[in-house]
Amino acid sequence: MKTLITALTLVIGFASASFTHTAQAAGADALNGICENVAADNKSRFRKKLKESGMKLRDIYTGISCGGENLVRYAMTNKAESVGSYIVKRMPASHFAASGDLDWANTSGHADSSIASSIASR
Numbered sequence: 001m002k003t004l005i006t007a008l009t010l011v012i013g014f015a016s017a018s019f020t021h022t023a024q025a026a027g028a029d030a031l032n033g034i035c036e037n038v039a040a041d042n043k044s045r046f047r048k049k050l051k052e053s054g055m056k057l058r059d060i061y062t063g064i065s066c067g068g069e070n071l072v073r074y075a076m077t078n079k080a081e082s083v084g085s086y087i088v089k090r091m092p093a094s095h096f097a098a099s100g101d102l103d104w105a106n107t108s109g110h111a112d113s114s115i116a117s118s119i120a121s122r
Contacts, residue, residue: 035066041080057090072101072119076110084115093122 037046050057066074072091075084088096096102096119105116 034064035074038066038071038075038080038083039078041078041082043082043086046083046086057087058092058095061091070099070101072115073104076105076108076113076115079113081114084113085118088115088118088122096122
């Protein structure tokens with residue numbers, strides 16, 4: 001139950017694309033800067049932020065938006081191949097079947113990225 005409440009708090013806190021530095025909850029403190037870690041392609045810091053929050057990526061993925069895009073699209077846009085591939089591996093394959101991320105990559109000029117290849121192989 002506590003995980004659900006924390007997840008809802010994170011969804012509300014991270015719904016805006018601006019990602020303010022004021023935290024909505026203790027879990028949000030741990031996830032501040034997650035977009036910056038994706039943009040910088042810093043996989044180890046990205047993983048550290050997730051571990052500090054105590055949340056699984058699949059539990060918070062839909063509530064995080066960076067620059068108006070979901071994490072995978074944001075990673076492709078910023079050529080963050082390491083973090084993007086990590087995200088794809090940690091998310092269920094069924095998510096990408098329904099998300100349209102591969103179609104988006106193909107139409108946005110990111111079809112040759114390793115992230116798109118990871119999505120296609122799942």
